[in-house]
Amino acid sequence: MNKVMNEKAYCIKMEGMHIRKLSLVVFAVVLLSGCSGSGFRIDNNSSEDHAKAEEVLRNDKRLTSAVTVFYENDLLTGVTLKTFSRFKKEKIEKELKKKLENSYPELDVTVSADSKIWMETNKLIELDDNKDKGKKIEKLKSLIKEET
Amino acid sequence: MVARGLLTFKTTPSIVATGVTAGPLEKKSQFVDKFDKIYEDERCEAKTNEHGHAKMMEDACMIALSKVDSVPSDADFMLIGDLINQMTPSNFAAATVGIPYIGLFSACATSVSSLLMAALLTETGMSKCAIAGASSQHNAVERQFRYPNEYGAQKPETAQWTVTAAGVAAVTPYKKGFPSIECGTIGCVIDLGMTDPLNMGAAMAPAAADTLTRHLTGHNKDVKDYDVIMTGDLGKTGFELYKKLAGNQGIDVTKNFRDAGKEFYGADPSFLSGASGAGCSAAIFLTEVIDKMRAGDYKRVLLIATGALLSPLSFQQGDTIPCIAHAIELTMK
């Protein structure tokens, strides 16, 4: 009898913790769903025609968003992937890079599915001052290099 | 079968005083009011757990002696033990108290084995006052036998909690009005191949059941002769197993059976299967049982303390856990 009551008390205690934990998760998801950007943005500061790049990126069904900056000799693209496409992150990066390089053979193409790059590229577009852009792009490129 | 390991005391030495000290967590025990001293600090204000352990033992000795208006120089022998490396806490306590000392080790069964030894010395007439007891300190035991105290390991429901407590009794020749030691049984080491140190109750239960049957047949007694048959620290799981094993031997286990480990912390589920440790049985036997005997509630009791004789080394080398149980019979004439 006593034992049963103990177990009950135990279960109730555990359930309380259980619910608290779940609510934390729900809260986190709600909080985060607000800041998920999507769409395809292109910022062209060069003489190149960006239509081809847009076509490549928009036609790729595995992407949820893509942010592209053309600046002088650089073409920098940050992409976000669909959840299950993330397994093939490296492969997708390589494919896109190849496609873009084919379209723009004279540009230095950088493609990354890293969310840091995506975040920074977004900031880059909002930057009014064009002077810093070159520097920032170099920095992002070195960050990507650091990984390997 | 020739009855072996049986002890009968013709002079029936008496337990004239007890001293029980406990740590702060033992306030959760349902027997807390009966303890003589509760420390507010788990190390008893000492620098290390082991020093606190020794201090707890010392204080328990002094309390027991003071209850019979004695000082350490009045005592002839000191028979105590604990679970830590080579019993250093007991050794240090004995060094401070300064009574001729023999360290005893039967793991958690030391509480009863020391009483039996004290009774023997008294029986021979060579001891007018002997100190017997055992102690354990949770932190010190935990870090030696299991993991560091702050390590997060999930304990199953069969795991027991080592108590921080010391229990000491002063044993003298027969004195009217005090519980006296009539007989006892020295246990055999029983090993039924249990290896799980988080289920010590299951390892110790066969030893307890074996000693119980040997005591009953050896001394020609029946369960009905006792007001209570109390085991030391089998815990909830071990106690069930022990009753089952004893029941298989044709012993009526339906009433008068109690377990100190199971009852120590009441029904608090955070202590899982219950309490364990040499201090557990010593503290409960020397408070709850002795008090009830002196109050006249119990006339005849059988105390069986169980001990798991493992070491961190033997466990890590994959050995089984050999166990022992000693029994002592107290009467109130």
Added chain:
Amino acid sequence: MVSIFITAFIVGGLICVVGQLLFDVAKLTPAHTLCILVVAGSVLDGLGLYEPLIDFAGAGATIPITSFGNALTHGAMAEAEKHGLIGVVTGMFEVTSSGISSAILFGFIASVIFKSKGKV
């Protein structure tokens, strides 16, 4: 962005479930369980499967102890790619130094600040 938090929770949780099964069903000690998981992480990286899992689940794959095996193997293989067989030995702690060094550092700091307590 959001989905990585969900996948981190689920993948991280599932790796822990594997650990719990090793605890409860295979009856292993925590130390044995963690060793098995580390070896598993290392083997998965050798097969080239752990990096995609990190891409998929983020911290869900880098926080469990399996990532420790992965990082050790990754360092060894990256170095081996550059310097051949010798790199296998020299590259091992290249990637994973942060876990061990911070554990040592914080362990020491903790030992200065804290005392162990025997609370339930």
Added chain:
Amino acid sequence: MDEKKYAKLEKEISPKRPLMRNIIFAFLTGGTICLVGQFVSLFYMTYFDFTQQTASNPTVATMIFFAMLLTGFGLYKKIAQFGGAGSAVPITGFGNAVISAAIEHKTEGYVLGVGGNMFKLAGSVILFGVFSAFIVALIKTILVKFGVVSW
């Protein structure tokens, strides 16, 4: 009574480990720790020059820092009793193993106690991690040499 018979009886009477409960709680606890890790990693990505991949290093260090606080204040073992493997498997569990051993052996001094016992529990993880990494990398290097696979 022989050993086999007793083992059977022991299994019957000892309470079973609540497997479903343990699995669910391990999932929730482990998931939550990884979720916290993801937040930390987002923090490092947003405010410092770390990419998703390189952020994992400071994230691991930060998680071990959290483990230090939880261990020191005696909370980690409570989480462990509740979450089981959910708290042992994440890197915080590794941290807890190192830190708890360090705290416990402080009484033997910093050199013999803390220094000598710090990796008492976690050492085996490092040993098997290193050894298996060596074997795996060795096999892969040999396979690449023979042209069976590529890097």
